[in-house]
Amino acid sequence: MDKIIIEARVNELAPRDENPNVPFLPDEIVRDAFACYEAGASIVHYHGRTADGAPEHAPSFYLETNAGIRERCPILVHPTLGYVANDTDAMGRFAAVEEMMKSAATAPDFAPMDCGSVNVDWWNPGAGHYDTTDLVYKNSTATLMHFADRIKHYGLKQYLVSWNVSFTRQIEAFMTMGVIPEPAYICFCLTDGIMLAGHPGTPEGLDAHITFLPKDRQVVWTVVNYKGNLFALTEKIIRAGGHISIGLGDYPYAEFGQPTNADIIARVAEQARALGREPASVEDTRAILAMPQVKIAA
Numbered sequence: 001m002d003k004i005i006i007e008a009r010v011n012e013l014a015p016r017d018e019n020p021n022v023p024f025l026p027d028e029i030v031r032d033a034f035a036c037y038e039a040g041a042s043i044v045h046y047h048g049r050t051a052d053g054a055p056e057h058a059p060s061f062y063l064e065t066n067a068g069i070r071e072r073c074p075i076l077v078h079p080t081l082g083y084v085a086n087d088t089d090a091m092g093r094f095a096a097v098e099e100m101m102k103s104a105a106t107a108p109d110f111a112p113m114d115c116g117s118v119n120v121d122w123w124n125p126g127a128g129h130y131d132t133t134d135l136v137y138k139n140s141t142a143t144l145m146h147f148a149d150r151i152k153h154y155g156l157k158q159y160l161v162s163w164n165v166s167f168t169r170q171i172e173a174f175m176t177m178g179v180i181p182e183p184a185y186i187c188f189c190l191t192d193g194i195m196l197a198g199h200p201g202t203p204e205g206l207d208a209h210i211t212f213l214p215k216d217r218q219v220v221w222t223v224v225n226y227k228g229n230l231f232a233l234t235e236k237i238i239r240a241g242g243h244i245s246i247g248l249g250d251y252p253y254a255e256f257g258q259p260t261n262a263d264i265i266a267r268v269a270e271q272a273r274a275l276g277r278e279p280a281s282v283e284d285t286r287a288i289l290a291m292p293q294v295k296i297a298a
């Protein structure tokens with residue numbers, strides 16, 4: 001079976017109260033990216049954070065972090081556009097990437113497109129109520145077409161996030177329109193715990209996604225469990241030919257004590273090898289995803 005792409009999702013907007021190993025600042029993210037690379041990851045995904053953990057959208061954060069990662073190792077870089085925390089217009093959301101593309105030292109390899117909109121309020125399962133009531137993750141069709149255009153312009157790879165089947169249907173429509181080239185790299189964002197926006201992190205939740213993949217298109221898929229333990233599904237994903245995106249950004253993995261991101265990646269790599277799939281190197285990942293050639297801004 002094909003090699004498996006393992007992506008380290010190192011921080012998202014996760015707090016440190018359950019696991020203090022969540023990296024916030026550029027040097028912390030660079031250190032984790034390198035450790036995850038050594039453990040078998042070929043992609044690192046991160047969010048800008050301040051020293052106290054708040055979201056940080058300043059392009060300078062991303063320039064410093066990307067450059068630091070590039071100096072340490074060849075891992076593929078996948079920064080956020082800010083998720084719901086960066087609720088501005090399409091150009092504003094892409095502004096940090098435009099800055100990153102001014103130098104090969106700071107250019108990423110992927111930029112994300114979450115192909116639909118969804119309520120992402122924080123559910124409080126213990127209390128039985130919502131802790132927030134107005135968080136809408138908006139990605140209009142026009143915004144997505146702007147992202148797709150800029151991502152293609154710079155020779156980056158579209159990282160297509162599907163929170164539910166309607167997102168996958170929009171991805172299929174975009175493939176029909178030629179907005180998304182093949183092979184499409186689709187991330188199924190399952191959600192658990194305090195997040196109800198995606199399919200549950202169960203075999204049924206994953207099967208629903210797989211069932212509705214476009215049948216006559218080249219698609220490579222990976223799986224996240226945002227706010228849930230993805231190890232409940234990793235064997236199924238590995239056996240089904242999928243890829244795995246995992247880390248302390250999604251879940252503290254307190255079941256294993258206080259693991260680092262690299263500990264989590266090593267655990268996935270070990271399981272994949274035991275099931276007959278070697279972790280994909282950076283070059284393997286470029287080939288599997290038919291990554292384009294990055295073009296630095298003139």
Ligand code: ZN
Pocket residue numbers: 012045046047080083
């Ligand atoms: Zn993210």
